[in-house]
Amino acid sequence: MEEAVADCVGVLGAVTDRDWAGVRAGRLEWSCRETALHIAEALIGYAGQLAGREADGYAPFEIALEEGTDNAGALRVIGTTAALLAAAVRTTPRAVRAFHPYPFRHANREGFAAMGVAEVLLHTHDIAEGLGIPHEPPAELCSFVLTRIFPHVRPGPSPWRTLLWATGRGDLPDREPVTAWRWSNNPVLRSERLSLEGVTPAVAADLSLGGGGGFEWVGGEPAEGTREGAGIMHKQYEEGAFQPEWTMYVLVRDEDDRAVGAMGFHGAPDADGRVEIGYDLVEGARGLGYATEALRTLSAWALARDGVKTVAAVVARENTPSQRVVTRAGFTRIPWDGDEFAYELRG
Incomplete structure (x- = not known):
């Protein structure tokens, strides 16, 4: 945030x-003056949402510049x-989320930070463009925004040009202009x-490269399957196929805010309304019912989406614990020609 404001003031x-x-x-x-005030309004508004732990709407306040305040003020x-x-x-705290309407009616601290940086970068650009002066912020700031709150946007030739295109402020080769975003x-x-x-793509990249993704993990680190899945998710982002809802979910234990595993979709539902799900838990969290609980939750959520008819899971023949998990979650084994066992849960 400080770097974004330093860029703005500079x-x-x-x-x-x-x-x-x-x-x-x-x-x-x-006007440029109104836009500068909007930046300040957005930043203090986001701070109020987090500080007040606002859950159902915006904190009911606004700010104004004192009469006579000049542009430097x-x-x-x-x-x-x-x-x-x-x-x-x-x-x-990491687990706290506060109200923001887009798109799931909440955001965490990193989301609010990314939204704040976006407000500063983009509206500094708007003011600079109006005044006819050049502006290009640091690429790292633009990447920070893109990989946290623009997961659906395929990376372009540069982070700044991509962010401008994604917000209807510029053009990119071979992409249609953005008119609503x-x-x-x-x-x-x-x-x-x-x-x-x-x-997010940022979390997926960190997990795939050996980091913790910003989570504290039971046992110290995620399972290898989580890292592999995160790598697949990040590749989807780079190809422009990342969809925020049909991604990997980290399973975080509410009692101590520690991650116990990951579960997610291999992609968006296909034309037949079928979506496949996979998961793994760290060794220290197995046998406690977490996988079954999460599978029931994520499957029920998926089957409530328009057009989704079937949630599928494929389990290795020797993986008896996972077979018990899908069975307890309501899945039924179906005929399958492969070397693994296939299960389905239908809506």
Whole structure:
């Protein structure tokens, strides 16, 4: 957040003597002055959501600049509200989620950080474009935003150009112009003892490269199958096939916020309404019913989606514990020509 604001102030601080109120901000309907105030409003709003643990709507407040505040003062307010959001992000526990409408009505601290950085980068661009000055923020900041709240956007020739295209502010070769857009925070499903947290491309990349994905794992690290699945998810992102809901979910134990395994879909449902699911647990969390509980939750969620008729699972013949898991979750074994056992749960 601090780096994004430093970029904003570095670009716009040199032109505070210009008429911001009388100039339209790029493609927006707002003036440059109104856009600067909007940045501050967004940042303090996100900080309020996290700090207040708002669950069902926006905290009912707004801010205004004092009469007579010049453009340099407006930049100071942006810096102050960004500092408040950064503090809220740092002090909010990892598992906390607060209200935001897009698309699942909640976001975690990393989601709010990414939304705050996006507000600063994009609207600094709008103001700079309106004032006719160049602006290109650090690529790492753009990647931070893209891999957390634009998981459905295939990477382009550069992170900044991709972010501009994804928000209707630029063009990319061989891609249609974007005329309507929304970012996407990751989904979370709840079961009796677990939170099933959908992975972002950033989490998938970290897990696939040997990291913990931001989670504390029972036993110290995820199972190998989780790392392999995360690698598949990240490859889908790079190919533009990543869909936030039909991804891997990390299974987090509510009692201590520790991850016990992962479960997810091999892809979106096919034309017949069939979707395949896979999972694994770390060794120290097996035999406690977590896999069955999560499988029931994720399967029920999938079958409630429009067009989904069947959830399928394929289990190795020698993997008796997993066969018991799918059976307890309500799956039925079906005829299968392969070397494994196939199971289905129909809606």
